[in-house]
Amino acid sequence: MTSTTSFREFMREWKALYGWNLRRSRGISLLYFGLLLLAGPVLTFLVCSVSPYPPSALSSIVPVNSGFSLPLTMIFTLVLAIQRFSYMHNKRSIDLYHAMPVRRIPMLLASWSASLTGLLLPLLADVLLLFFTNVWFSQGAWYNIPLNDFVFLFGSQIFMAAVCLTFCMLMAVCSGTVMDMVISIVLTNCSYPLVIFMVMLLGSWLLPGFNGSYSLTLITALAPFPAMIVSMLFAGDYIGPLFGYDNVVDTPWVFWIWWICLLIAMLISSLWLYSRRKSESAESDLAFPAPKILLRFLCSAAVGLLAGMVFFIIVGATTSFFIGFILFSLMAHAVTEALYSRGLRRFVKTLPAYGAMVLCVTILYLFAATGFFGYDTWMPQNIKSASISTSWYQEGINPSWSCSSNPIYLFTESKGEIARRDRMVFTEPQHIENIQEIQKNLINSRKPEGSPFYSFVANGTHTTFTYDTPSGTVNRNISSSMNDFDEKAYALLKNLQNTQEWKSQTIPYVIDSKGVDSIWIRANEGFDSLAGLHESGGDMIFPDIEYSEEYFESNSIQCEPTQEEIEKLLSLLKKDIEAGAFLGTENTFNEEFLYLDIDISRYFRLTEDSPWYELAPEYKGQIVQQRYQYGSTEFIISPEANTYSYLLELAEKYGEATAQ
């Protein structure tokens, strides 16, 4: 038979069953469409009919619709998969299907493509109807119609629905019964993300330097249903820059490429496995045992690790981790086996597989606890710059170290090139060496004396070391708190913040006075002794102004100084930084001091209906900084600082002006 004839035959067989399958699934597809219709076009119609200004109401419809259609799509994917692929799990239906003059591959492909059509046509129709309803109600305000939202949100949903359906098909081919198929689908989508998360958590608690950053792509890499939810987040991120909503872009190409590849791989392996699947495996144990073995492994590992970590948090000993792990992983193994085998008749035979899982986790633990082949102490070569940031705050240590409390965002003129700077960067060799020394010191503190193993740390805080090298950036995340810093490390850290390199990166050096919109001066609780400054005394520094009852607000003033005043303020701030006169004094909270917030939101404009800032078009500078979302940054000014008295001057001047 020539290839053309063979292809024609293939298409004829596929077409014959495709049409039939489509007819058989039309009831479910219509129900799906009806529910989508209620959540989309009908809801839009109702909302816009009663809204005084329909265009503004439209923006809230798309998220509501996608929030509703997402779980709906997931449910109907599963329902359609069960309906279309369950024929292979029934001995009698197999007699019918496999005796027909249709080969296995076109037969399965016809079921898959018909299910896909039954799933995607309603979704597509819903999107189109929703779009046209939007056009109808937009009253000519075309910019209110988020066309890209439609394309990316629903495009990703449609794609992920295809992925989920293909995954269900693969599970159906590997399963002997519908129940096994459903169990496999549910367990994969629950256990895989959990086990990856737990392994990463184990690494971050045990292995000094392990990054511990949670990649959603990795966590959902083999779990398409959770990945469908993640795809919505990624689609949202992608939409952001198109609308100028978001400044921080993380376009997850890896996610999409991975799922495109996996979709193809799942489709090919399903067809290949189905062509080799024995008809007699219907109603029997799994047609192919691999999923069962893998899922038993994943479930027992995930539950065991979760329980082990909970036990460790409660009791605080490594032994408790292992007790919790063994007890609960064995229980999870037994439950999974009981689900698959409808009993525990073969439980004893499965114990070697359980032992293999325990061995794997133990080996993983040992690797992590012994530094994972030198990962812990490895230092990159040719370091161009190094930085250190902490997720904890300690008096005496400048809060600028803390990346989460005071991130700095750097912007260039091109909106596409946006980088977040949340750390102080050191390039001088001596400073880089000091940072490396701090890292080594912290790593050593994790190993009890005389022990070859690192001990568990789960205090939730960490110190991050970042090294920029010609071949890329190296990050090391060490689970630690201030208590893990010994005297030497503490001294090194304090010395670093007294260097010129550190000072030159503080806010007054990178700020542009033209961008300062206003300043906000507040007094702390110990400010009472400064009552002499006030005309009428008392504990209010600005007594002539009627402030709210809140102490926080009543002891503060917001003003817009002149350019000259701002420049003077910035120059005094620099002077104080050089002198080390403010920020991070040992007893900050027991003294009288002022808070200073500098609002640089002039450079940023709050986009309508969005909490995010975008750069103002008139801004032409190279670098500005802002505190995320609030457009201001905070200084703690102690009485010995040069800035202190000038701030009081400004407060008095503008406070009175405001009162008048």
Place this chain on the structure above:
Amino acid sequence: MIEIQQLVKRFGSKAALDGISLQIEKGSVFGLVGSNGAGKSTLLRVLAGVYRPDGGSVLMDEEPPYENSGMKNRIFFVSDYPYFLPKSTLQEMASLYRRVYAHWSEDRYQALCRTFGLDIHGRIQNFSKGMQRQAALILALSTQPDYLLLDEIFDGLDPVVRQLLKKLLADEVALREMTVIIASHNLRELEDVCDHVGFLHRGGVLMEQELDSLRLGIHKIQAVFQHLPTAEQLSGLDIVRWDTRGSLVSMVVRGEDEQIQAELEKWNPVFCESLPLTLEEVFISEMEAAGYDIDNILS
């Protein structure tokens, strides 16, 4: 023509078909007879291309049926429990077969619907067992198969429909040289319709023969002797079954009637007669000879 050579089909460690070889001529009606679990249904499923053989070969007109849609277009398999899609009607099932079977005949379908008088718009699930088999037959014959594989087709059919079925099969065989293989325990019905039979036992073929020659080749003898010989003394006969009640001997013997009579004459029987065997009796005798402990089962 169907050629089966050393066919093996295993389910786990158990061989349902253990190296059977069989040849079925085109246009014949072949009866598959065997004990429970002998492998009749398995053999039919292999022939229908549902099961893939684990060993040996199955050729139908020199082509294997497995994953061969061209060949399968010429085969129709009616299983022991015919399956119909959930909530489907005969009309809906017909529309499925119409799509997939190249030789579907709408005229034949309409004619058969009229003949059997089934409600084509009623849900098949609501049909009785016999009516479901009739529905399966209508669909099967409408595809105009060259090979019709029927598993326990007589179950649930009333006597009138059984006769109708036999007539329909005979017509199809006469008109189109359709080959029919019927697996059944209803040997009485098989006797009427089959021209060949094959006895399956424990995954192997005990015997395969033309029905007429089978009947002529095995005899039930009842004889009375003055001096009763033992079975061993009658070693010149191929005795399948031996039973004595007083001086009356009942035996089932393979071979030509004349030869058997001549051999028995040597023992001067007081009375000797040869009776024709029903297929059921042949089957029981052969099964017993093959070690099937019938007495133990029946006791």
